[in-house]
Amino acid sequence: MRFVTGYRDRSKATVLAGAIAGLCEPGRHYKLMEVCGGHTHTIYKHGLEHYLPEAVELVHGPGCPVCVIPMGRVDDAISIARQPDVTLACFGDMVRVPGGKGSFLDAKAAGADVRVVYSPMDALKLAIDEPDRRVVFVAIGFETTAPSTALTVLRAQADHIRNFSVFCNHVTIIPPLKAILDANDVDIDGFIGPGHVSTVVGCRPYLPIAADYGKPLVVSGFEPLDVLQSVYMVMRQLAERRAEVENQYGRVVNWEGNTTAVAVMEQTMEPRPHFEWRGLGSIPFSALKLRPHLAEHDAEELFDIPGVRVADPRACQCGQVLRGQIRPWECRVFGKACTPEKPIGTCMVSSEGACAAYYNFGRLVTPHARPPRARSAAPS
Amino acid sequence: MTSRTRPVRRARELSGAVTLSHGSGGKATHALVETVFLEAFHNPALAALNDGAVLKVAGKDLAFTTDSFVVSPIFFPGGCLGDLAVNGTVNDLAACGAQPLALSAGFVIEEGFPLTELARVVQAMASAARYVGVSVVTGDTKVVEHGKGDGCYVNTSGIGLVDRRATGLSAAAACPGDQDIVSGYIGDHGTAVLLARGELGISAEIASDTAPLNGLVAALLDCVGPKVHALRDATRGGVATVLNEVALASGAAVVLAEDALPVRSEVFGVCEMLGIDPLYVACEGRMVAVVDGDCTDDALRVMRAHPMGRNSAVIGEVRREPVGLVLENTGFGGSRVVDMLVGDPLPRIC
Numbered sequence: 001m002r003f004v005t006g007y008r009d010r011s012k013a014t015v016l017a018g019a020i021a022g023l024c025e026p027g028r029h030y031k032l033m034e035v036c037g038g039h040t041h042t043i044y045k046h047g048l049e050h051y052l053p054e055a056v057e058l059v060h061g062p063g064c065p066v067c068v069i070p071m072g073r074v075d076d077a078i079s080i081a082r083q084p085d086v087t088l089a090c091f092g093d094m095v096r097v098p099g100g101k102g103s104f105l106d107a108k109a110a111g112a113d114v115r116v117v118y119s120p121m122d123a124l125k126l127a128i129d130e131p132d133r134r135v136v137f138v139a140i141g142f143e144t145t146a147p148s149t150a151l152t153v154l155r156a157q158a159d160h161i162r163n164f165s166v167f168c169n170h171v172t173i174i175p176p177l178k179a180i181l182d183a184n185d186v187d188i189d190g191f192i193g194p195g196h197v198s199t200v201v202g203c204r205p206y207l208p209i210a211a212d213y214g215k216p217l218v219v220s221g222f223e224p225l226d227v228l229q230s231v232y233m234v235m236r237q238l239a240e241r242r243a244e245v246e247n248q249y250g251r252v253v254n255w256e257g258n259t260t261a262v263a264v265m266e267q268t269m270e271p272r273p274h275f276e277w278r279g280l281g282s283i284p285f286s287a288l289k290l291r292p293h294l295a296e297h298d299a300e301e302l303f304d305i306p307g308v309r310v311a312d313p314r315a316c317q318c319g320q321v322l323r324g325q326i327r328p329w330e331c332r333v334f335g336k337a338c339t340p341e342k343p344i345g346t347c348m349v350s351s352e353g354a355c356a357a358y359y360n361f362g363r364l365v366t367p368h369a370r371p372p373r374a375r376s377a378a379p380s
Numbered sequence: 381m382t383s384r385t386r387p388v389r390r391a392r393e394l395s396g397a398v399t400l401s402h403g404s405g406g407k408a409t410h411a412l413v414e415t416v417f418l419e420a421f422h423n424p425a426l427a428a429l430n431d432g433a434v435l436k437v438a439g440k441d442l443a444f445t446t447d448s449f450v451v452s453p454i455f456f457p458g459g460c461l462g463d464l465a466v467n468g469t470v471n472d473l474a475a476c477g478a479q480p481l482a483l484s485a486g487f488v489i490e491e492g493f494p495l496t497e498l499a500r501v502v503q504a505m506a507s508a509a510r511y512v513g514v515s516v517v518t519g520d521t522k523v524v525e526h527g528k529g530d531g532c533y534v535n536t537s538g539i540g541l542v543d544r545r546a547t548g549l550s551a552a553a554a555c556p557g558d559q560d561i562v563s564g565y566i567g568d569h570g571t572a573v574l575l576a577r578g579e580l581g582i583s584a585e586i587a588s589d590t591a592p593l594n595g596l597v598a599a600l601l602d603c604v605g606p607k608v609h610a611l612r613d614a615t616r617g618g619v620a621t622v623l624n625e626v627a628l629a630s631g632a633a634v635v636l637a638e639d640a641l642p643v644r645s646e647v648f649g650v651c652e653m654l655g656i657d658p659l660y661v662a663c664e665g666r667m668v669a670v671v672d673g674d675c676t677d678d679a680l681r682v683m684r685a686h687p688m689g690r691n692s693a694v695i696g697e698v699r700r701e702p703v704g705l706v707l708e709n710t711g712f713g714g715s716r717v718v719d720m721l722v723g724d725p726l727p728r729i730c
Binding site: 004008010013014022041044045046047048049050051096104106108109110117118138222321340351359360361362 | 396397398399400403407408411580583648649652655710711712713714715716717718719722
């Protein structure tokens with residue numbers, strides 16, 4: 001229990017809040033992007049913005065693995081699920097994500113065999129237990145979940161489980177961050193860096209964010225005091241005119257990451273030349289596919305897949321939310337046409353999605369309900 | 381103040397097909413009830429949308445309720461399908477302020493279901509009914525082909541006599557100044573069943589809280605009488621969902637204190653690991669009582685003195701605004717909205 005309650009201590013939060021306020025330069029507005037959907041969830045679930053001065057604005061980044069899945073890939077997975085003898089296995093977050101023609105839940109209601117699993121190994125077990133079914137695991141997530149998919153595929157290959165395959169949608173964290181910075185349409189002062197991704201990739205891959213773009217990045221844990229301390233650490237760098245990669249989540253993340261996990265990922269997966277991100281468009285070398293020697297377990301090789309690009313609904317502004325350009329309630333359909341029970345955009349689906357987190361937890365009570373749209377001061 | 385998004389009642393809810401979300405007890409279930417059932421069956425007793433209907437019969441208030449029970453696995457730590465089927469209906473009656481008079485039991489059994497297991501379920505029902513002091517006086521059995529059911533489903537209906545001090549009980553009767561009391565630890569049942577499925581590889585000593593609450597309600601009414609404004613049996617959708625029902629029906633707000641929520645450390649740990657909020661996890665032996673603020677201490681004392689309410693706690697209060705919403709003051713010092721459940725609570729991916 002102390003690993004949870006110890007990181008939710010109100011008195012320590014008050015001290016940190018005072019320290020953060022003390023670092024604000026008069027007249028300056030700070031925009032910090034929390035990359036991870038898990039951070040967004042924490043911020044709203046615990047009411048963390050209550051501790052931040054008005055000058056510090058948190059904007060949400062592209063790190064919710066469900067939110068960045070484009071509609072076309074959902075349709076592709078459903079088309080696989082409709083083929084004979086197929087069992088589609090996926091994480092629970094995915095079942096309500098809308099494609100162009102409905103969600104996995106709709107497909108299940110229409111007769112497709114869709115099952116929620118808790119890990120790729122559970123999907124492999126399904127394939128072993130039900131040898132007459134063709135079990136396809138819908139793999140999603142950043143480098144956090146990719147190694148477990150990789151290990152499962154290797155196990156399937158070693159054990160000759162021929163009725164198991166993976167529909168690979170794994171993505172990588174650095175390309176979207178660079179894409180957001182290259183687009184130069186959001187004045188981000190610094191990043192609350194992803195925690196769980198960094199357990200795998202470590203801290204080194206973020207160095208260009210600091211060195212080339214001049215933005216501080218602090219790898220952060222997911223408890224409210226973790227996030228608040230990370231805000232403090234970014235603010236301290238800004239005050240000291242530094243731009244470095246720092247690790248707040250030292251109890252879990254080490255600088256070099258998990259080299260074994262990275263090695264198994266590289267052994268099984270290779271970068272795709274292009275991958276369509278929900279709302280962000282096509283980003284080169286930002287996603288992973290299975291390597292050719294694993295083709296017998298690659299659903300994209302085994303099944304006819306339409307592969308049709310489906311444009312995001314025009315009303316949906318998920319892309320701008322994922323780039324930090326607008327906050328959830330500024331989207332024109334937020335809370336009206338788009339709600340968690342009838343989501344239009346993916347950000348309203350997963351509990352880590354910025355819109356769902358704000359809709360579920362934050363409505364009415366966020367202190368900066370209409371934050372000033374002032375631009376940041378000149379880069380330090 | 382931003383206006384609240386009310387449950388959708390438009391016809392677009394009728395498009396498509398029934399999905400598992402419609403059975404979660406949350407928003408989709410409410411939308412289904414409102415758009416399909418309420419519309420078709422419209423009548424004053426149903427429209428109150430309480431846990432049971434209250435009918436005037438020969439000058440007395442008769443409570444009538446029905447519930448169907450589907451659980452996997454059928455046997456789990458702390459109970460089984462049979463206990464749930466009796467206690468669930470007894471508790472729906474109790475939430476109407478009624479003591480049970482008689483129950484019915486309907487069984488839908490899948491071909492191939494072991495007779496020994498059926499007997500265990502039925503014995504558990506008999507034992508639970510004996511404990512409450514109610515009889516199962518009528519029933520029905522149907523058998524469906526193998527593969528057309530999930531072992532065994534049970535429906536129970538119950539009638540009960542409403543305590544004369546409880547005739548005003550309704551979620552709509554909650555008013556500003558009232559206090560919300562829950563009769564014990566929350567989330568035990570849902571967590572116990574989730575772990576009993578064995579899919580998560582987590583082991584913990586957590587048992588279902590399935591229990592009859594008619595005695596607890598009688599003791600509460602003996603003590604504070606009509607100062608109990610609303611009772612809700614927190615089952616599917618958890619405490620959060622029933623409090624949302626109270627907020628919506630009464631047009632008031634419910635404000636919870638996270639620090640006050642009684643959650644066992646084991647349940648808290650499992651929920652934290654899975655990214656699930658205990659407020660949304662099912663209970664099967666927990667009553668949420670909304671009582672006049674003047675009598676909170678008395679109500680809490682009598683509930684804690686009862687064997688089914690030893691861990692009762694005041695978890696929040698009813699306020700005037702924001703209309704129709706449940707808020708929580710977080711232990712961390714912030715505040716957040718506690719919305720009605722959307723779909724089933726599912727573990728997060730990372």
